[in-house]
Amino acid sequence: MITPGAPGPDRFGAGALAHVAGGAPAADRADRLHILRVAGSLVEIACPPTVAMHDLVLLGSAGLPGEVVAIHGDTASVQAYEYTGGLAPGHPADPQGRPLTVRLGPDLLGGVFDGLLRPLGCAGDLLTTSGPATTEAAAWPFTPRVVRGERVGAGDVLGDVGARVPLRLLVPPDLSGEVTRIASAGAYPSDAPLAVVGGDEVRMAQSWPVRKPRPVARRLPADAPLNTGQRAVDLLFPVARGSTVAVPGGFGTGKTMLLQQIAKWCDADVIVYVGCGERGNEMADVIEELAELTDPRTGGRLAERTVTIANTSNMPMMAREASVHTGATVAEYFRDMGLDVVLIADSTSRWAEALREFASRMGELPAEEGYPASLASQLAAFYERAAAVRTQGGATGSVTVIGAVSPPGGDRTEPVTAHTERFVRCLWSLDRDLAYARHYPAVSWSESFSRDAAALSAAHARAGDPGWAERRGRVARQLAEADRLADLVELVGITALPPRERISVLAGRLLREAAIQQSALSPADAYSAPAKTAALVDAVLTVVDRCLEVVDAGTQAEVVEAVDFSPLLRAREAAGPAETAPVTAARDTVLARLAETA
Numbered sequence: 001m002i003t004p005g006a007p008g009p010d011r012f013g014a015g016a017l018a019h020v021a022g023g024a025p026a027a028d029r030a031d032r033l034h035i036l037r038v039a040g041s042l043v044e045i046a047c048p049p050t051v052a053m054h055d056l057v058l059l060g061s062a063g064l065p066g067e068v069v070a071i072h073g074d075t076a077s078v079q080a081y082e083y084t085g086g087l088a089p090g091h092p093a094d095p096q097g098r099p100l101t102v103r104l105g106p107d108l109l110g111g112v113f114d115g116l117l118r119p120l121g122c123a124g125d126l127l128t129t130s131g132p133a134t135t136e137a138a139a140w141p142f143t144p145r146v147v148r149g150e151r152v153g154a155g156d157v158l159g160d161v162g163a164r165v166p167l168r169l170l171v172p173p174d175l176s177g178e179v180t181r182i183a184s185a186g187a188y189p190s191d192a193p194l195a196v197v198g199g200d201e202v203r204m205a206q207s208w209p210v211r212k213p214r215p216v217a218r219r220l221p222a223d224a225p226l227n228t229g230q231r232a233v234d235l236l237f238p239v240a241r242g243s244t245v246a247v248p249g250g251f252g253t254g255k256t257m258l259l260q261q262i263a264k265w266c267d268a269d270v271i272v273y274v275g276c277g278e279r280g281n282e283m284a285d286v287i288e289e290l291a292e293l294t295d296p297r298t299g300g301r302l303a304e305r306t307v308t309i310a311n312t313s314n315m316p317m318m319a320r321e322a323s324v325h326t327g328a329t330v331a332e333y334f335r336d337m338g339l340d341v342v343l344i345a346d347s348t349s350r351w352a353e354a355l356r357e358f359a360s361r362m363g364e365l366p367a368e369e370g371y372p373a374s375l376a377s378q379l380a381a382f383y384e385r386a387a388a389v390r391t392q393g394g395a396t397g398s399v400t401v402i403g404a405v406s407p408p409g410g411d412r413t414e415p416v417t418a419h420t421e422r423f424v425r426c427l428w429s430l431d432r433d434l435a436y437a438r439h440y441p442a443v444s445w446s447e448s449f450s451r452d453a454a455a456l457s458a459a460h461a462r463a464g465d466p467g468w469a470e471r472r473g474r475v476a477r478q479l480a481e482a483d484r485l486a487d488l489v490e491l492v493g494i495t496a497l498p499p500r501e502r503i504s505v506l507a508g509r510l511l512r513e514a515a516i517q518q519s520a521l522s523p524a525d526a527y528s529a530p531a532k533t534a535a536l537v538d539a540v541l542t543v544v545d546r547c548l549e550v551v552d553a554g555t556q557a558e559v560v561e562a563v564d565f566s567p568l569l570r571a572r573e574a575a576g577p578a579e580t581a582p583v584t585a586a587r588d589t590v591l592a593r594l595a596e597t598a
Helices: 014-021 231-236 255-265 280-292 317-335 348-361 375-384 415-423 432-436 453-462 468-492 499-516 530-552 557-561 566-574 581-597
Strands: 033-039 042-046 055-059 064-072 075-080 092-099 101-104 139-144 157-161 167-170 177-182 186-189 193-197 200-203 206-209 218-220 244-248 270-276 306-311 340-346 387-390 396-405
Touching: 033 092, 042 055, 042 092, 055 075, 064 317, 101 317, 157 177, 157 193, 206 317, 231 468, 231 499, 231 530, 244 255, 244 415, 255 270, 255 280, 255 340, 255 396, 270 280, 270 317, 270 348, 280 306, 306 317, 317 340, 317 348, 317 375, 317 396, 348 375, 348 396, 348 415, 375 396, 375 415, 396 415, 453 468, 468 499, 468 530, 499 530, 499 557, 499 566, 530 557, 530 566, 530 581, 557 581, 566 581
Parallel strands: 244 396, 270 306, 270 340, 340 396
Antiparallel strands: 033 042, 042 075, 055 064, 055 092, 064 075, 101 206, 139 157, 139 186, 157 167, 177 193, 193 200, 218 387, 387 396
16 A cells, blocks of 8 residues: 555556556646545545546545545545545646546456555565556467457457466457457567457456446356365355355454465465455465465465455555455456456455445444445445356356455344345354364354255266265254254253263264364365365264164163264374375274274
């Protein structure tokens, strides 16, 4: 971001301004207007008839970006995206005649940007560095797919852009016609014109308004699973590609850790990570870890297929409000290339707080807990940008949105959490008791849900796992039964329960500790492939069935409870991320010990 307390024309270069606005700095424009009043980040300017709502305005000689948020006769209210220290009445104001627009290109991959998609420096300089992109001049290998004279439509592929992620040069959404020029195979900067279609030049880099969803041919049913590598999620509360997820949880319940693990291990093609209002040291840790982690899909660095938007808690409110829209626009850009994208927003509560602060400054009538009356519709509009789609060019792609929610005091009845639950397909509610018991991930099996599970059971059956739905259902029933009996155990003690119910309590513990719990710090257990997850669950359920058979045959329940189940509990650590043989061996060891008690 731009460092507060450093006003003047040299606070950032013209390249950074062009990156956001797509135009020249205010100082170079001849038709400048002037500032009438400055009240914090809210600035009033003289309003010509050509100014429209949400237009971008550059303020002062430094060209601070702002957005028109209200028009009153011959004056317009502009909310600045930057610190306004040094601005004064009479300073120039330069309307750009367009909404907030960002530059989209292949050089976004591996980059770290602020809420307006301006490049930031390395993690150590996260809070102080800003400037034009350093990768714009990089050369990208290009291979054409069309020839001169060919007619193409919006979204059609003009060529391949060489990268670890299979990128494409597409015809822009509002363009079609005859290809009158196409570049030959070679390496080109992202801003170089590579084709001419219908008389217009086409470049790798494109511009798009952040609040306007990119068009698609049609939306598709979300019926393909997104594997996250987290057993509690993939087994109990799965999410489909193109679906939506909310992750509510109080302070210390592990939201950021869970989202970081999903960013590292999910099987999406591109990750867009939006740190909206989070602490700077947490974002710096995320960036450093992504840079160091080896990508299991490509063999390179995970950061090479990740776009990080770091709008931390000390950055301006309006940039925080824009950051989630910027992230959605970046995700849609890669989706249109036929890629599966995961957009992670951490957290939407900080975004909603920015909306509340903005509404207060504008004098809007507050609704519940001071949030604007439009909170529900704005949340719905954000999550609506998630979808599995048929692109204009005929490919299939998806954007899956996962948003963290931070309810104050863990109160899930507060407006942001309550409204979000209405609009998402999956809810991964984090439990404080599980988190404080060092159970990761602390996803509550009693307060979470997945509306995608029914559609995904058919997908798993087609993929060769017809028992997935029955396995999931049985685990859910067993955990619910164990929770019900836990209340009785606290009242009357475990010895007062009948033998089969005592085995149900044991089954709940084995499922929690041997199958659902993971270690985010273990190389063997941080990621769990679908085969390993199925093997662990089947092993536990087989052991539970054998325990029931033993007690039904007359063996005392306490004898079964005294069996050493540690091989089964250690199997998740003993087996590699995709191994099943150690799990099978641990199951057989425990079954042999149970046979000795019969």
